[in-house]
Amino acid sequence: MQQEQKTFRRIVTGHDADGKAIVITDAPPVHPQLVGGPGGPTFFEVWHTLKTPALISLQPSEPEENGLVLPPPKNGTRLRIIEFPPEGEDFRKLMSADTAAEFKSMGSEKTSSAGEPPPHPLMHRTKTVDYGIVLEGEITLVLDRAETTIYAGDIVVQSGTNHAWANRSGKACRMAFILIDGEFSNEFNHA
Template identity: 75%
Template sequence: MDQPQKTFRRVVTGHDAEGKAIIISDAPPVHTQLIGGPGGPTFFEVWHTLEAPALIHAQPQEPDENGLMLSPPKKGTRMRVIEFPPEGEEIRKLTGTDAAAKFSAMGDEKASTSAAGAPHPLMHRTQTVDYGIVLEGEITLVLDRGEATIYTGDIVVQCGTNHAWANRSGKICRMAFILVDGQFTDEIS
């Protein structure tokens, strides 16, 4: 199995007292969390906003949050990078209770839709529009009916659908995600 890649930089900009653009911070993301122990994905929380339109402060502060949260704040956005290690037997053998516990560790146990006969044990759904960009490697997007393998440079627009990510490549896959809070219409249950 490949080792995780070097952590990336997060450059945050702002304004000085004269209103000129400056760099506020230039460092790796502050909040990083391994989910589920060895063999689980690593989440790098980049930034989130609390509302739309987002308030733009002269000196932006690190967004404060208690622990990892799967979805963005209500009416907000979230950006994260996830490193998915190759999927092993331990993932394929997860029960519904195990899957719910993994999503609970991500702050949203209710997102888990794991059930007997599901196409993947880590199926989940959130009321969000997610833009997923493969930065390195490849991964398979698993849906209720169908799947697609996406490669470096490919982009997924995930519109509140039930899904899972399966890394069947044997190498780490690194993806960037931008999540936008959403709401299902009456036609979607």
């Protein structure tokens, strides 16, 4: 049985006509999306910026986006919360589905497709630097040649690596992710 996660709020600040700081919105996130059906993770798209440096306006408006997009906009950033349920029978069914098509629909065509079986069926790679912060629970970070379990309060700096998240704990895990658009250095041409 999946544990019910506490809802969180998204507070967006801005400025009034006199340039004084105010709260624009204070509510639960507006874009929760279940990925892969029952047993899959729930993505909460919190905010994204379109460029760096980010344009700061008096009254920030809700960023527009159609559907779930895994990476941030080109030269932009993305903040999302993901709730990972434990990997149970429902998840095993999800894993047998066409995960490459699922990732492609989210703008990440670089899923694991090497000749040998990947260490986890949801392996993927984005041209980003991601800061992943475990807020509640625990989860295992799976890489091509390593894995490590991270716990509430731990932070991962994921630097364009092929990876997956495996919740083997039996309890839900909630993580915050800050994704920053990047590009691979010329070193990757020789790797």
